[in-house]
Amino acid sequence: MTVYDQASELESNLPAFLTQEYEPGYEVIVVDETSTDNTEDVLKIMKNDYPHLYTTFLPKPNRQVTRRKLAINIGSKAAKNEWIIITKIEHKPIASDILQAIGQVHDQEAELTLGYMGKKGIRLQPFDTVEEAGNHILKAERKLRMIFNRNQRMSYLWGRYDFIIIPKNCLVRLLGFYEHKITWSHLISIRFGILWQSLIRRSSTTTLVTQ
Numbered sequence: 001m002t003v004y005d006q007a008s009e010l011e012s013n014l015p016a017f018l019t020q021e022y023e024p025g026y027e028v029i030v031v032d033e034t035s036t037d038n039t040e041d042v043l044k045i046m047k048n049d050y051p052h053l054y055t056t057f058l059p060k061p062n063r064q065v066t067r068r069k070l071a072i073n074i075g076s077k078a079a080k081n082e083w084i085i086i087t088k089i090e091h092k093p094i095a096s097d098i099l100q101a102i103g104q105v106h107d108q109e110a111e112l113t114l115g116y117m118g119k120k121g122i123r124l125q126p127f128d129t130v131e132e133a134g135n136h137i138l139k140a141e142r143k144l145r146m147i148f149n150r151n152q153r154m155s156y157l158w159g160r161y162d163f164i165i166i167p168k169n170c171l172v173r174l175l176g177f178y179e180h181k182i183t184w185s186h187l188i189s190i191r192f193g194i195l196w197q198s199l200i201r202r203s204s205t206t207t208l209v210t211q
Contacts, residue, residue, distance in 0.1 A: 004033040009089045076171050112174065117162045
C-alpha cells in the first residue's frame with residue numbers, strides 16, 4: 001500500500017493488516033510518498049512490533065499519477081513473494097481470516113483479481129488477463145468525487161474495488177493503465193462498460209463469508 005499524510009489511518013487500521021491469520025506467512029509493504037505529518041514516526045514504532053512490516057519511501061515526483069505508479073513499483077520490487085495484493089490503508093480488512101480465505105479459493109490462473117469488501121464478507125472477481133480489467137483501473141485512477149452506496153452489491157457493479165491481487169510479473173502491464181488520459185465522456189463509457197461486464201461475469205465471482 002502507498003500512503004501520504006495518513007498517520008491516523010495507519011495507527012487505527014494498519015494493525016488489522018498485520019495480524020492476519022495466514023499460516024504460510026506474509027509481508028506488509030508500506031510506501032510513504034514523502035508525508036509531511038508523523039507517518040514516518042508511526043511506521044517506525046510499528047516496525048518494532050511487527051517484523052513482517054517493511055517500509056520505504058518515495059521522493060516527490062512532478063505528477064500525481066506518476067507518484068502512485070512509482071510508489072507501487074517500488075513496493076513491488078521490495079516484495080519477496082510471487083503474488084502481491086495492492087490495497088489502501090483506508091480499506092481495512094473486515095476480519096482476521098481474510099487473507100486465509102483468499103488463499104484457499106484464489107484462482108492462480110487469473111492474471112488479475114479484484115476484491116470487494118462488504119459487511120458480511122468479500123467478493124473476488126477474477127480476470128483472465130490484466131487488460132480485461134482495464135476499465136476498472138482507468139476509472140479508479142481518475143479520482144472521481146461522486147460517492148455511491150458502499151455496500152457489497154453496488155461496489156461490485158460500479159467497479160469500486162478494495163484491493164487487487166496480481167503476480168509480480170504482470171505488474172508492469174497493470175501500471176501502464178495509471179497514466180492514461182481520458183475525457184469525461186470516456187469516463188461515462190467506462191462506467192457503463194464496468195456495469196455490463198460485472199453483470200455478465202457475475203457467475204464467475206466468488207463470495208467469501210468471514211466469521
